[in-house]
Amino acid sequence: METKIMDKDKALVKPEVFKKIILATTLGVILIYISFINYLLFHTVIEVATVIFYFSVSIIAINTYKISNNSYFTFLGISFAFSGFFNLLHALTYKGIGIFYGDTANLATQLWIITRFLQSVSLLIAFTFIEKKLKEKTSILIYLIISIFLLLSVFLWGIFPDCYVTGVGLTLFKKLGEYVIALISIASILILMKNKKAFDKSVYTYMIFSLAIMIVSEIFFTLYSDVFDISNMIGHVMYAVSSYLMYKVVSTICIKNPYELLFYQLSETNQALKLKAEELEKSNEKLKIEIRKHRITENELIISEKRYKTLVDNLPDAIFVHVDGEIQLVNDEAKKLLGASDSSEIQGKMLSSFIHKDYHSLLYKRLDNLKEESSIVPIVEEKFIKLNGQIVDVDITSTCSVKEGKNVVISVVRDITERKLLNEVIEYDNLKREFFANISHEFRTPLNIIHATVQFIEKYIIDDSSDNTREKLERNIKSVKHNCYRLLRLVNNLIDSTKIDSGFLKLSLTNCNIVNVIEEITLSVAQYVETKKVRLVFDTDVEEKIMACDIEKMERIMLNLLSNAVKFTNPGDDIFVLIEDRGESIIISVRDTGIGIPKQKLEVIFDKFRQVDKSLTRNHEGSGMGLSIVKALVDMQGGKITVNSKYGEGSEFKMQFPTKVLDFNEADLEIAADSDRIDPVHIEFSDIYF
Known part of the structure; x- marks a missing residue:
């Protein structure tokens, strides 16, 4: 295996x-x-090895910074020199070495903490020099000042906190210090991971392991109470391993990689020289090839120039090339813009002679800007004067380039007369829409007053009149009310159409039982349908379906479709209102067996002001806005409406709505009805003669 x-x-x-x-x-x-x-031998070996690693890192990094060109590792070299110095002092002050007398356990531990703090903080700060240039002398001076201060605080002033108490063990400061060092090392790992791309893969791996082992060693250094504890020994071994890995990092970056690159470049240079020699041997042949290429290039330039001229001549915008304001070259569109039959009528003249005098100061200012900045000036609107004196509106932009010491300006001009005319038409259309909105509101106010007056007459005058007078009043008032409803329907349609076009018509959604809503609307028109001797049928395959909808808008939709169905049915016909539940959507259809809609009208039936019956003798009145409003109201609620019809057999309007439910509390609140609102059934059915 x-x-x-x-x-x-x-x-x-x-x-x-x-x-x-x-x-x-x-x-x-x-x-x-x-x-x-022999713990003393163990400790001495570990510390001496670590000091060697520190000084090796320092010597390598400082002496190779020119070829490594890496301020990050140069900074580490400087910091590790001072860390190595304090670590050496730590080793020499250790009990049993014999250089310092007395109980030196606390002194050695203090120097240990200083060493570890210097190393961890330096590793964290070093990341700032990945892209930033290091000032070596300044860094050395700062470390020297810090080191002198720390030495004085330990050996002379005695202000450095105690780290070890004989018979007690490690102090709280020492333990907290080790934890802080561990946290700093964790921060270094996170920053290292963030700057992963700045390091070689193997170097990155060594650094991650070095910092991770350093963190683990710090944890072990907080666990012992006596120097002979196994945790202290493991911590020292891991500390040495971490230092060795950092040595491997610096030696790889500062020695191995730079010199490998150096020798690789030398090899590449030698190879390039050999190739150059071979090229020189064939120089005569290559020179001939270059001459042929040069001739080919000249021909290509000539062709390119012709293509460029063709492109400029065929551009949809006018091109004027001018030097110091004098026109040198124009394309066909420029001649067309100014009404010239030949370029000679334009070339040689000043550009300002074709620009309205009101824009001369703007022209000179833009030309001055081009001379100073040699860039592009933004598009502005100006007025050009054609050769026949006609004034046209244009957009113009210019760019400048230097040729033979002269500023050559290319101006691109576009005729915007049609666009401005279109904008005026749009503005007029907006004004017309506002006029319809205003006139609709003006109609509505007196109509409401007339309707209120009729209601007053019905209530207080007719009851007190004689039978003959009452019959005449009722007949005339009915006619007045009916025509009020018709005018209100027209006004409402105009207002809603204007709101829809302007985007001001808003929904008022609420969660409701859509089946109950449609059924009540259907039943509300039963008396109108009966007068036409048409049968009205309501059917549903589901008794309850809660969904979000605008009840008022839904009423408007259904009443419009039902009134249309009544208009175009004859006595004995049927009107069906059907509801079909499809889970995530619901289908509401209004179908009749009336006269139907001609095929050619189906495509435009939802367009504004379109009517199926346009004859002067049509049976029913209408503005042609009803179905366009219905479609807009259906679309606003996320629905879709379609129509199927066969002339002479009837029509079916089918609406599909998503059964979404609002999930906020306000959705369940009932909206108070407008007490002054006139019965919408009377209004929607006002176009039907009874």
Whole structure:
């Protein structure tokens, strides 16, 4: 069986990496074993190795910063020199070394904390120099000042907090310090991950492991109460491993990679020289080829110039090329714009002679800007004067380039006369829409007064009149009311049509039982249908369906469709109002067996002001806006309306609405009815003669 470790192509762990892991583990076990026999030897070996790593990092990074061109690692080299110095002091002050006398446990621990703080903070600050240039002398001076202050605070002033108390163990400051160092290292990992692309893959991996092992070692350094605790020994071993990994990072970036790149570039240069020599040997042949290419290029330039001229001549905009305001070249559209039959009528003249005098100051200002900035001036609107004196509105923009020491300006001019005319038409259309809205409201006010007066007459005068007088009054008042309804229907349609066009008609949605709403609307027109001797049938396949809709708009839709059905049916015909539940949607259809709609009218039946019956002798009145409003109201509620009809057999209007339900509390509130609102049934059915 093949092992995954030995297979170089498919191995989970590369052989050389596997060997290093085995070696590091073995060394760690040996060192921990030595610590149980002679802790002083163990500690000295660890600290000396770490100091060597620190100074190696410093020497490599500082002395190779010119070829590595990496301020990040140069900064680490400077900081590690000072960290190595404090770590060396820590090792020399350790109890048993013999350089310092007395109980030096606290002193050694203080120097240890200083070393770790310097290292962790430096690793965090170093990220600012990934893209920023480092001032080496300034950095060294800052570290020197900080180091002197720390040495004085420990050895002379005695103000540095105690870190170890004999017989008690680690102080709270020392433990908190280790945790703070661990947090700083975590922050360094997060920033490193954010700047992952700035590092080589192997370097990034080494740095991640180094910082992670450093964090774990800090945790172990908070767990011991006696220096001979296993946690202290493991912490020292992991600390050494972390320092070694950082040494590997710096040596890879500052020595191996730069020199590999250097020798690679030398090799590439040699190869390039060989190729150059071969090229020189064939120079005569290549020169001939270049001459042929040059001739081909000249021909292509001539062709390109012709194409460019053709393009300019065929552009839909007028082109004026002018120098110091004098026109040098124009295209066909420019001649067309100014009404010239030949270019000679324009070329050689000043551009200002074709621009209305009101825009001369703007022209000169824009030309000055082009000379100063040699860029493009934005589009502005001006007026041009044609050769026949006619004034046209144009949009003009210009760009400038320097040719043979002169500013050559190219102005692109577009005739916007038609566009301005269109804008005027649109503005007029808006004014017309506003006029309809205003006139509709003006109609509505006196109509409401007339209707109120008729109601007053019905209530207070007719009852007190004689039979003969009462009959005449009732007949005339009925006629007045009927025509009031017709005018109100027209006014309402005009107002709603204007609101729809302007986007001012809004929905008032509420959750309701749509089946009940449609049924009540259908029953409200029963008396009108009976007078026509037409049978009205309501049917549904579901008794209750809660959905969000605008009840008033739905009433408007149904009454309009029902009044149309009544208009175009004869005595004995049927009108069907059907509801079909389709789960996420509901179908509401109004079908009749009346006269139907001609095929050619089906495509325009929902267009505004379109009528099926346009004859002067048509049976029923109407403005032609009803179905267009119905379609707009259906669309506003997310629905879709279609019509199927066969002339002579009847029509069917089918509406499909999504059965969405509002999920906010206000959806369930009932909307108070307008007490002054005139019965919509009377209004919608006012076009039907009874």
